[in-house]
Amino acid sequence: MARETWATRVGFILAAVGSAVGLGNIWRFPFITGQEGGSAFLLVYLAFIALIGFPALLVEFVVGRRTELNPVGALQELGSGAWRYVGYLFVATGFIILSYYSVVAGWFLRYTVIGVTDGYAAGAADPEAAEALFGSVATGLDSLLFHALFMVLVVAIIAAGIRSGIEVAVKVMVPAIIVLLIGLAAYGFTLDASAEAYAYYLSPDFGVIAENWTSILPAAAGQAFFTLSLGMGVMITYASYLGEDRNLAEDAGIIVGLDTAIAVIVGFVVFPFLFAAGLTPGDGGAGEIFVSLTAAFAEIPAGRVIGTVFFAMVGIAALSSAISILEVLASYLMDEFGVDRVPAAAGLGVAVFVLGVPVTVDLVFLDLLDLFADSILLVLGALLLALFVGWVASDAAREELEIGIGDLGGLGEAWIWVVRIPVVVVVAVSLYLGVV
Ligand code: PFF
Ligand code: NA
Numbered sequence: 001m002a003r004e005t006w007a008t009r010v011g012f013i014l015a016a017v018g019s020a021v022g023l024g025n026i027w028r029f030p031f032i033t034g035q036e037g038g039s040a041f042l043l044v045y046l047a048f049i050a051l052i053g054f055p056a057l058l059v060e061f062v063v064g065r066r067t068e069l070n071p072v073g074a075l076q077e078l079g080s081g082a083w084r085y086v087g088y089l090f091v092a093t094g095f096i097i098l099s100y101y102s103v104v105a106g107w108f109l110r111y112t113v114i115g116v117t118d119g120y121a122a123g124a125a126d127p128e129a130a131e132a133l134f135g136s137v138a139t140g141l142d143s144l145l146f147h148a149l150f151m152v153l154v155v156a157i158i159a160a161g162i163r164s165g166i167e168v169a170v171k172v173m174v175p176a177i178i179v180l181l182i183g184l185a186a187y188g189f190t191l192d193a194s195a196e197a198y199a200y201y202l203s204p205d206f207g208v209i210a211e212n213w214t215s216i217l218p219a220a221a222g223q224a225f226f227t228l229s230l231g232m233g234v235m236i237t238y239a240s241y242l243g244e245d246r247n248l249a250e251d252a253g254i255i256v257g258l259d260t261a262i263a264v265i266v267g268f269v270v271f272p273f274l275f276a277a278g279l280t281p282g283d284g285g286a287g288e289i290f291v292s293l294t295a296a297f298a299e300i301p302a303g304r305v306i307g308t309v310f311f312a313m314v315g316i317a318a319l320s321s322a323i324s325i326l327e328v329l330a331s332y333l334m335d336e337f338g339v340d341r342v343p344a345a346a347g348l349g350v351a352v353f354v355l356g357v358p359v360t361v362d363l364v365f366l367d368l369l370d371l372f373a374d375s376i377l378l379v380l381g382a383l384l385l386a387l388f389v390g391w392v393a394s395d396a397a398r399e400e401l402e403i404g405i406g407d408l409g410g411l412g413e414a415w416i417w418v419v420r421i422p423v424v425v426v427v428a429v430s431l432y433l434g435v436v
Pocket of ligand 1: 019022024025097227228229321322
């Protein structure tokens with residue numbers, strides 16, 4: 001059977017945008033920004049996206065389109081046998097990230113349901129009530145059930161295939177995310193506290209960068225890779241379904257631009273909500289956004305509707321990302337072992353569900369897995385892939401980049417050199433700082 005392909009270029013771009021835009025932009029970005037000193041972090045992060053994220057996205061794209069294979073097969077074909085272990089690293093990382101990603105996504109579904117059935121008043125009375133609500137959502141049977149529900153949705157989309165599953169789903173989900181988010185930001189603008197919130201968000205303190213760069217740098221690197229779905233083969237896999245030739249650089253620019261714009265807009269949504277409820281963005285943790293936002297939704301006008309829409313929007317964004325991770329794992333089973341799509345998706349869904357169960361029991365596992373995946377696995381994966389493409393497969397990579405764009409003059413060569421040295425060095429330093 002011929003390998004599946006995207007039906008349209010827009011389908012491919014929306015799928016990649018859907019993968020990029022997710023919990024990383026909405027759940028992780030505000031609390032990392034809070035933890036790392038507000039807008040100072042934002043600035044380093046933006047520099048990282050442009051200088052490291054964009055070339056690294058192109059690296060994954062050329063590997064995928066060139067080989068038309070899953071990450072393990074792709075690296076084996078382009079490199080010698082040993083490079084395939086980088087592919088295995090990607091597959092392992094996918095399992096780990098999806099297992100906790102699904103649990104957290106389940107919380108957003110649960111909070112959407114709470115908005116419909118009860119509203120968020122329970123979080124208004126006092127911070128302890130909001131904490132207690134979060135505790136009951138995040139652990140125990142509820143958490144397990146919504147983790148299961150979320151994985152069922154992910155499996156159903158992947159089982160339906162590239163065109164009728166992923167492509168149809170993202171054509172609905174990605175526009176919905178954008179419309180809802182812009183609506184929420186416009187609402188945030190109407191709140192009295194918005195001016196104060198924007199000021200907090202948009203006034204970087206350069207002193208903070210100079211003082212804390214050893215923690216800001218790895219955090220920004222990890223967040224840049226996480227948010228662009230880099231370092232575990234998602235973009236290799238998605239590009240492997242590109243049949244004809246296109247301009248990969250243009251596609252990458254659109255994807256990076258949209259993901260970054262959405263992350264920045266999320267700040268314009270979340271910070272006004274928090275300031276309106278008299279809260280300061282903070283010192284965080286994974287539960288912070290739930291606890292403080294439910295308190296905010298209990299306060300602000302029409303908070304119940306706004307909150308329900310917000311949580312639903314995040315749930316949709318999480319779904320369009322989670323499917324890309326399961327597709328990496330499924331493509332590996334399909335390409336390398338000839339497993340059919342439906343059993344591959346279902347079997348992997350069960351395995352990921354089981355792996356996520358400990359997170360529903362104790363949130364300690366969430367922090368551990370998130371930290372390990374983000375500051376080590378993704379960064380290591382991106383580093384190894386940059387070394388491979390920059391130094392081992394650079395001729396094939398440059399040639400592949402030029403297909404659909406034409407002769408780039410010196411630009412193709414310049415890209416290779418950016419990958420060879422700046423990307424490798426900065427990522428290696430970030431990895432080192434993240435480990436020590
Ligand atoms: N990019 C997604 C987000 O920002 O939520 C998360 C993600 C998806 C990370 C796929 C890694 C990945 F391979
Ligand atoms: Na993202």
